[in-house]
Amino acid sequence: MGAARGVRRHPPAGGDVAGDGRLARLRREHCCRHRHPDRAALRPEPETHERYLWDTGFHWGEWLVPGEDPTDFPAFMAADKADVATAYLAWSAHHASRIAAVLGRTEDAARYADLGCAATEAWRAEFLDPDGQVRPATQANVVRALTFGLVPAELRSAAADQLAKLVRENGTRLATGFLATRDLLPALADHGHLDVAYDLLLQDAAPSWLNMIAKGATTVWERWEGVDDDGVPHESLNHYSKGAVIGFLHRYVAGLQRTTATWRTFRVHPRPGGGVTWARAGHDAPHGRIDVSWRLDGDELRLDLTVPPGCVATVVLPSGEVAAGPGTHRWVEPAG
CATH class of the missing domain: 2.60.420.10 (Maltose phosphorylase, domain 3)
Structure with missing residues (x-):
């Protein structure tokens, strides 16, 4: 049942459910089955754009962000990760449309294009302020917003400045997990913050790529601190996700x-x-x-x-x- 597992699965048994407020309660419960309970509590009546918000069901989200160790796994499973899932819904639908167009499936291409646009607008309604500030204000969320084209052209500079500020306020250290790390440095470089991208690339304090090397890594770790300061290993020490930084070395440093x-x-x-x-x-x-x-x-x-x-x-x-x-x-x- 994913994040909505705590919601009642059945309507009240017996009697006239239309009486003494029970119909309204039933409507709320039915709505909650298709919305994250936190969002349903905040807005009992869903807004129109929520039809395209993906905020239920379990997924790993921005897995293993530094400092966000999911020691309470049930709470991690239940957390609202709509900012991640809706962004990927928009991205995937747009790409599905392009694939369908290449295959000559014009109806599918149009349908997926419409879905991608609707998901993009839903993401903007829920997670983008009028001044270009992205919510939740995390490095990963802003990286995804810039990379997936979720931020309108006139607001991209403001969002990029937000990303650079988040990095600097974090001691010029990254705070991305499995999904956004690949695009972190390109997002900075492509939006006027090449200096910040290089400072992150060459950072040797944890969490960083060079800190892994300083601790003797010959493979890329699943966790940024896969070997802690006491030399104790944690999780997989051969997990390529963060190695996607090689793309920045090829395309931006070497320039190919x-x-x-x-x-x-x-x-x-x-x-x-x-x-x-x-x-x-x-x-x-x-x-x-x-x-x-x-x-x-x-x-x-x-x-x-x-x-x-x-x-x-x-x-x-x-x-x-x-x-x-x-x-x-x-x-x-x-x-x-």
Whole structure:
């Protein structure tokens, strides 16, 4: 029964349920079976957008956020995680619409598009303030809002500033779990806070990626502090979720970004920061090996790129964009 397991499962037995207020009670109980009890208590009469809020049934939510150890598992199961589930409902419906369109299923594409829009509007009605502040005000929730397109364009800067503030107020430490960690650094970098993204990447105090390494990790842990300060291990020590940070290293530090499915076209846009002065990455694409490396040498940026046969790269340099065809290329120019 998920989060609503404590709600009565049956209407009052016998008698005329329409009498002495019992019909109203029955309506409330019926409503609660399809709404989280906390929301039903706050708003006995559901608002229109709640039809598209996903706030019942169990799921893991933003699992293993630092400092949120679910020692009371029944309470964790019962908690309202509609901010997470509704965001994924919107995201999944929009992607289902795109898949249906590719398959030529136009009716399904339209139906899923409508569902995605309705879920997005429901999320905004419930979790977004008019000034662009996201509720609940957690790093994970804001990351998801920015990444999934839940925040309107005119409010994205305010939401990004909220995210950067949450990170700084947390001692420039992350506070994301299984779901949002992958998108945390890109969300910051894409919205004018590249410096904060690099500060998190290079943070060596717990919780952080480098703190795992400092404690001897050779795999990625399920918990941010999978080995505590006393050397005691907790849960899985080989659980890849947080290793998704490698995407930031590839796409933002090295700057290698796919723009078509088979890498026939791709983008090279290094984003130096955090005192990092060089990076190198390669990818074995279907058409051949792609290699990119860059180095800051004083005030100069040196960028080397190998483009495989039949491919074209768009290279973003301080002076602007250039197209690069198959072969080996080098650019040297002021770092800007």
